[in-house]
Ligand SMILES: Cc1cc2nc3c(=O)[nH]c(=O)nc-3n(C[C@H](O)[C@H](O)[C@H](O)COP(=O)(O)OP(=O)(O)OC[C@H]3O[C@@H](n4cnc5c(N)ncnc54)[C@H](O)[C@@H]3O)c2cc1C
């Protein structure tokens with residue numbers, strides 16, 4: 191049996207979980223083993239149908255109310271109980287913060303190895319895996335020797351999602367296990383809605399990035415103005431947050447926010463690997479930098495050489511003139 | 517409060533990573549070394565908590581003797597002393613690393629020097645295994661909160677704040693506890709000159725840890741294929757603005 195931890199919210203299985211389920215379906219196909227899932231909370235008919243389209247034969251569900259919104263030790267116990275009942279040797283999950291933590295906790299309890307951020311897993315008297323290291327700047331091919339249980343988290347998988355042509359009937363199996371102090375002592379006690387300030391960086395269609403080259407906190411005025419015209423959000427490099435010019439929530443990169451806009455305009459940013467780790471998913475990148483040899487100039491789709499403080503004001507002027515005309 | 521911070525020495529890569537000839541490691545010949553941003557915040561938080569509540573902070577690393585550089589960096593910021601688990605720079609996986617760290621903490625606890633708080637980075641910048649702190653918490657049977665971006669301590673209890681997609685989650689735990697933290701928790705200070713000088717004479721306890729063994733073996737590292745064709749040069753200086761506007765129109769970002 192292959193077991194996948196899935197996160198279900200608003201009647202939908204999360205996309206991150208579906209990458210794990212599609213890798214699970216691939217492994218099930220290769221090994222002839224069946225595929226089961228485990229989830230916490232409720233499973234709607236539409237979620238079950240979605241899982242069925244991947245050939246999932248059963249869903250182990252832990253619906254005790256103490257486990258929501260998030261009791262990571264309790265979730266890990268649900269995974270372990272589901273694996274005890276199913277006899278699974280392979281446990282997979284998405285690579286969200288929550289799934290990663292739950293898988294890590296479950297593997298610690300099971301004394302099993304846990305491989306995070308896998309792109310692919312193949313069974314071969316053990317496991318051949320490829321996984322991301324250095325926040326995606328390096329891919330590692332590795333071999334995991336056969337263990338009684340092995341745990342993997344999956345990133346947007348290299349494995350194509352199955353066509354969804356199967357329509358397996360998913361059997362619902364309620365999990366029951368004791369939920370005590372050990373499962374609840376580090377559960378979430380309160381959920382707050384943050385004081386929202388518009389579209390977040392990660393959801394923006396256009397992002398304008400500023401780095402050390404912006405020069406000062408005041409220097410960001412041109413970036414903010416351009417963002418206003420384009421309906422964009424301003425993001426920054428770590429040098430900018432480290433200097434206290436902008437708050438950390440604006441930081442793009444390995445230890446900041448990952449963005450995936452249509453267009454990213456990077457101004458005065460050199461293009462360090464840790465910065466690129468956060469903007470790699472942008473559809474288009476335009477770089478403005480006075481150094482034509484800065485790494486970002488060859489990593490971007492379009493490059494302009496020059497001082498951002500001379501180029502951006504002129505660009506703002508032209509865009510204003512354009513909108514005045516129309 | 518007695519606080520332990522676990523840090524890892526990692527290459528300070530910037531522009532581009534290069535691999536060694538056997539493709540099993542990063543070529544560090546021309547690189548400096550550092551600790552990850554999450555861990556910098558863990559060190560800063562430990563120092564602030566000690567400034568506020570008294571007690572002392574200890575920093576620990578497992579790795580090569582050269583990691584003394586990173587231990588001294590942490591001590592230059594206000595950490596009192598250090599522990600070096602010297603494994604001669606061997607690449608240990610997370611099971612061995614966590615096992616060795618948990619063992620030291622356990623020994624100190626039974627010798628009457630228990631920690632109230634044990635801090636880790638959420639993930640190491642290089643390996644990114646996302647689990648050493650989790651395994652240590654499990655081995656010591658302590659409460660754990662991961663991905664922490666805010667800490668408040670009150671009467672032996674700690675409230676940890678973390679950020680979900682569009683919400684903020686609070687978790688209240690009793691001490692002792694383990695936290696893995698993320699950058700943004702605070703804005704770390706820079707070491708002062710007196711701090712750097714003092715760090716040189718702070719004690720470093722050295723121990724030789726035992727390897728448990730991780731069942732994972734690297735076959736090869738490779739660089740991901742970049743799918744961008746790379747840098748169409750639109751021009752230089754303000755004269756390139758016409759071209760930029762054209763591109764913005766083409767991409768549908770501004771109306772034609
Ligand atoms: C573990 C780890 C994690 C990290 N995580 C992140 C992260 O999440 N995000 C992140 O951004 N960084 C991160 N970093 C830091 C990263 O390595 C770089 O140091 C950082 O991204 C550099 O920021 P920068 O490009 O603004 O500054 P610099 O590298 O100093 O580049 C400034 C650029 O601006 C150009 N410039 C200067 N003046 C002008 C001008 N007037 N007009 C136009 N161009 C100009 C220069 O030519 C230069 O290319 C991390 C580092 C480590 C070790």
Ligand SMILES: Nc1ncnc2c1ncn2[C@@H]1O[C@H](COP(=O)(O)O)[C@@H](O)[C@H]1O
Nearest residue numbers: 522523578636637639640645646647648
């Ligand atoms: N060799 C090490 N020595 C000390 N602490 C470590 C070591 N490796 C990892 N850690 C700690 O564990 C955290 C998570 O690491 P990882 O599980 O490898 O992603 C890091 O941010 C460090 O705080």
